[in-house]
Amino acid sequence: MNGVLFRKLGFIGAGTIAEALITGLIRFAHVDPSSIVASDANRERLISVTSRLGVTAGAGNIDVARQADVLFLAVKPQVMPDVLSELRGAGKPGSITVTLAAGVELSYVEAMLGEDARVMRIMPNTPCSLGAGSIAFCLGKRLDVADVDWLLELFRKMAVVIEIDESLMNSVTALSGSGPGFVYTVIEALADGGVRIGFRKDQALALAAQTVLGAAKMVLETGEHPAKLRDMVTSPGGTTIAGLHAMEKGGVRGALIDAVVAAAERARSLGPTPAKKV
Ligand SMILES: NC(=O)c1ccc[n+]([C@@H]2O[C@H](COP(=O)([O-])OP(=O)(O)OC[C@H]3O[C@@H](n4cnc5c(N)ncnc54)[C@H](OP(=O)(O)O)[C@@H]3O)[C@@H](O)[C@H]2O)c1
Structure with a gap:
């Protein structure tokens, strides 16, 4: 797939799980690093991660949101309200937002991002970086599986992928996340x-x-x-x-x-x- 992905993947937060997902996407789904852009509040960490993985360091969260066809929100649950307020109205038209934060519900993310937001919630784990991960997902009200089929295909290259009811998300967090x-x-x-x-x-x-x-x-x-x-x-x-x-x-x-x-x-x-x- 190197060079075949015409969509840009953005990461807000370049911490542990973002690094695991980006590594898995590059190594196992063969996503070209030039298709990935990331931002992080910790500039030093951002530069270290992006240079190690060969992906682009964005100028900030808004810059990444403007470029991304798929925007992964990989920040701690506690900072999600601030990040969502910042991102409201800033995303690329038609883009998909993928929230990773434990305990943060789809309806909350949709309400914070605004009426048009197309949101998916996932719970991955760090073995994605080795092609041996687990990813559970559920979809918000403005997405169906056909919209994200291509993305799920990328996920399947590095993880077992299962669709679950959102009521089980905390259970997945507990079992395969922790x-x-x-x-x-x-x-x-x-x-x-x-x-x-x-x-x-x-x-x-x-x-x-x-x-x-x-x-x-x-x-x-x-x-x-x-x-x-x-x-x-x-x-x-x-x-x-x-x-x-x-x-x-x-x-x-x-x-x-x-x-x-x-x-x-x-x-x-x-x-x-x-x-x-x-
Ligand atoms: N780690 C896992 O195995 C795992 C698995 C599944 C899901 N998750 C979920 O994924 C999310 C991230 O977890 P993590 O373990 O990767 O956390 P992490 O290592 O702490 O990474 C989060 C990064 O986001 C940065 N950040 C904080 N505020 C920000 C802001 N306003 N804008 C941009 N970046 C900001 C943090 O910088 P500072 O350190 O300076 O605050 C940190 O570098 C969490 O919600 C967690 O529930 C994690």
Whole structure:
């Protein structure tokens, strides 16, 4: 697709998730970096990110909004009211606004941007930068799937893409948005276990991370229930059941469920308007 994208992609906010999405779009959807323009309140960070990725640093939010056919709002939920007020009426005619902010509802973004705003809400995660992301989306009242089909095609090059009801957005934020953080903790803990039984930290981390990757691929590519896959590696009186017993005693399952529920509750509390209950 290099050079084939005739639309300009703009990013307001060039932080963690913007960098992950831009990286994924360039590496996996083959979007030409010259099609991407970004702005950020932190000029130093903007220059660092844009020069690293080879994309254009805009003069400011309004400058980016004027150029972008698709405008990603990748700023923290707390600053969305200010950013939306600034952008009202500034977008390119016919453009699509994609909001990423956790807990900020489509109806709020539409009301803030004005009558004509065509808005989509997405919840991506950082593995998009490696072509292994998840992106959940829902559409505002002035968009349908046909309008964004080409954009979804780009997303699919770097992520599993699912359309969901907006009432589930905070749940996605909690599961796949915050999920990488939970899994890093699991990987680190597995690696610590490896160190405890004699591996060097680097060896233990490599084995732990690859094990999580392999297990995830088994779930996704075989389509089997994880419990069935687990049974297949759990022999009577063997090593795996000994470890599983220890995990059950430690409450790992309950802790992970609690983590997802706590993250969803936090996501609900972040937006400027109260989101629907999970
Ligand atoms: N990180 C994730 O994995 C993830 C996943 C899914 C969704 N999201 C959502 O994506 C949004 C961004 O998250 P993030 O983690 O990328 O945050 P981040 O790393 O803090 O990036 C946001 C950037 O926006 C800048 N900014 C602040 N006010 C601005 C303004 N008025 N105009 C332009 N730029 C401004 C910030 O600068 P300062 O630092 O100077 O304030 C910062 O560089 C959040 O709403 C979050 O809910 C994040």
